Amino acid sequence: MSLLISDLELLCDVAERGSFSQAAAARGWSQPQVSQRIAQLEASLGTQLFQRHRRGAVATAACLGYLDSVKRALAELDNGRRLIQGAPAxxxxxxxxxxxxxxxxxxxxxxxxxxxxxxxxxxxxxxxxxxxxxxxxxxxxxxxxxxxxxxxxxxxxxxxxxxxxxxxxxxxxxxxxxxxxxxxxxxxxxxxxxxxxxxxxxxxxxxxxxxxxxxxxxxxxxxxxxxxxxxxxxxxxxxxxxxxxxxxxxxxxxxxxxxxxxxxxxxxxxxxxxxxxxxxxxxxxxxxxxxxxxxxxxxxx
Missing domain, CATH: 3.40.190.290 (D-Maltodextrin-Binding Protein; domain 2)
Known part of the structure; x- marks a missing residue:
């Protein structure tokens, strides 16, 4: 199973905003694009990450637990990038x-x-x-x-x-x-x-x-x-x-x-x-x- 960094960043953004449409607007995407990417991520992980409703999306317990690891991983990747660029990590x-x-x-x-x-x-x-x-x-x-x-x-x-x-x-x-x-x-x-x-x-x-x-x-x-x-x-x-x-x-x-x-x-x-x-x-x-x-x-x- 391969995961794209951009998908993990999208996951964090949707969880932060509580909305597929807001995450889409921040990227200049359409809402169906975000829904499709999240659905593919859920299929890859074999679990539901968000409860969808008319007013937005609520992270499931599985998603909240996964987010801790995702954020740490993204932070480490960002630290490595800054080290390569000469910025203090x-x-x-x-x-x-x-x-x-x-x-x-x-x-x-x-x-x-x-x-x-x-x-x-x-x-x-x-x-x-x-x-x-x-x-x-x-x-x-x-x-x-x-x-x-x-x-x-x-x-x-x-x-x-x-x-x-x-x-x-x-x-x-x-x-x-x-x-x-x-x-x-x-x-x-x-x-x-x-x-x-x-x-x-x-x-x-x-x-x-x-x-x-x-x-x-x-x-x-x-x-x-x-x-x-x-x-x-x-x-x-x-x-x-x-x-x-x-x-x-x-x-x-x-x-x-x-x-x-x-x-x-x-x-x-x-x-x-x-x-x-x-x-x-x-x-x-x-x-x-x-x-x-x-x-x-x-x-x-």
Missing amino acids: LPEARVGCPPSLASLVFAPLLAALAEAPLELFCHTDHSPELMERVLSGRLKLAFVLNRPTINGIQLEVLADSPILALAAADHPLAQVGPLCLADLADARVSPQWWGPDVEDLIRLLRQHRRAPLPLHTNQPATTACDLARKHGFIVFMPRIAALDELDRGELVALPISDLPDWRWEIMMAYRVGKRPDSTRELLLASAREIGAVWRSRLSAH
Whole structure:
């Protein structure tokens, strides 16, 4: 049985995208071409690799197990190619986080590993999809938000941040004492979308709102900070996402007595393998250091 490297690369791409048509579009192929190549690979291996359905393709258990070996083989072939070309054959590591965490995670992680003997590839996606990628081995490490335990994945909490109401230091309500939600219901308010609890916040605000003003949600955290600093909005967002603005005094936390105790729990997710993995351990050590810095800064406020 002979296998083409291009077929193995196609297998990884379909598994990554969860779609024959998307893998085809990325290559400028037709969808039937991809279907035919995957069918031939399945015939060669004697097993089904994907469950087909109208919305895409889901890798079978056999495919997920095979992918680990395929990725290692492709990585070794790529290392050999780079050695021949004179480029350093550094191990690669793929990490991911939700878009709302990207500015918090990727810059300090890349800075911490700037001289490390590995190359990072950073991806963004929603937490459930990131967990699935970790489980299938497509990501070495993922930073996720408020996720339940899943068999096969180790979760560690790096930081637990409260949700706050923030405003510019010169905002009229920043000079007032204890407040309640009713006091700011008619102000320009825009919650950052930190999770499903935002919908509960909007319902609470609408109970007190007298003026027919819209309640816009925003994303990411940089947008929330700009709305507060430059446009006079009160924003609801995780404290950890505005630590720099709070440290510089550009934003202040409003003391809202009846704001529920909503939290943003930042976790790292990874697979624990039986074989030693120095790249994974290096990533975990750096992530734990970043988490320690977050916790220290959060406790200082």
